[in-house]
Amino acid sequence: MIARFAIALLITCTMQGQESAKSEKLAPYYPTPLSIVERMLKLGELKPNEKMFDLGSGDGRIVIMAAQKFGADATGVELDADLWKQSSEKIQGLGLKKARIIRGDILKQDYSTADLITVYLLPASNEKLKPVLEKQLKKGARVVAHDFEIPGWIPEKTEHIEDDGEGRSHTLYLYRR
Numbered sequence: 001m002i003a004r005f006a007i008a009l010l011i012t013c014t015m016q017g018q019e020s021a022k023s024e025k026l027a028p029y030y031p032t033p034l035s036i037v038e039r040m041l042k043l044g045e046l047k048p049n050e051k052m053f054d055l056g057s058g059d060g061r062i063v064i065m066a067a068q069k070f071g072a073d074a075t076g077v078e079l080d081a082d083l084w085k086q087s088s089e090k091i092q093g094l095g096l097k098k099a100r101i102i103r104g105d106i107l108k109q110d111y112s113t114a115d116l117i118t119v120y121l122l123p124a125s126n127e128k129l130k131p132v133l134e135k136q137l138k139k140g141a142r143v144v145a146h147d148f149e150i151p152g153w154i155p156e157k158t159e160h161i162e163d164d165g166e167g168r169s170h171t172l173y174l175y176r177r
């Protein structure tokens, strides 16, 4: 799985020159399987009406499940215009009032109200994100990282899923500030 992700990263890096000079594409689009999304949100102890943010929200699946199944106030941040449009339209079509996708750079948002942050990024992206989260997150806020740790942070819990049913293994890390 990590090899496939690395190949996608290479393609992303090649394409970086074509991206906006202001914002860096920190990871390729590689969706989390829905069964793993649910495990991330459970590991993150997401409760109704809590504020959650998925950083690099792709097709919006984490945001949608957080609002639909967990009753959270859910926000995605996505740089890619097509993914932003597709996920925003899906949320609108589902009539989810407490979900939205911001089109923007994850390094330039305000997470000070967040109860839970989810990330599926790369080690170098997590390294860049770390000071933003350290500066902004309130005490007790949780962060769930999929497959790649936040360098230097000590996870409170680690969950390993050997096979997601499609032959992919996953590791989830729970951090509490």
Ligand SMILES: C[S@@+](CC[C@H](N)C(=O)[O-])C[C@H]1O[C@@H](n2cnc3c(N)ncnc32)[C@H](O)[C@@H]1O
Binding pocket: 023, 024, 025, 026, 027, 028, 029, 030, 031, 032, 054, 055, 056, 057, 058, 059, 061, 062, 077, 078, 079, 080, 083, 104, 105, 106, 107, 119, 120, 121
């Ligand atoms: C590995 S995918 C994860 C998608 C989704 N969170 C999931 O788990 O299914 C990473 C996402 O981050 C987005 N992304 C990369 N750099 C970004 C940035 N600087 N700001 C916002 N989104 C970004 C990519 O477009 C992609 O959709």
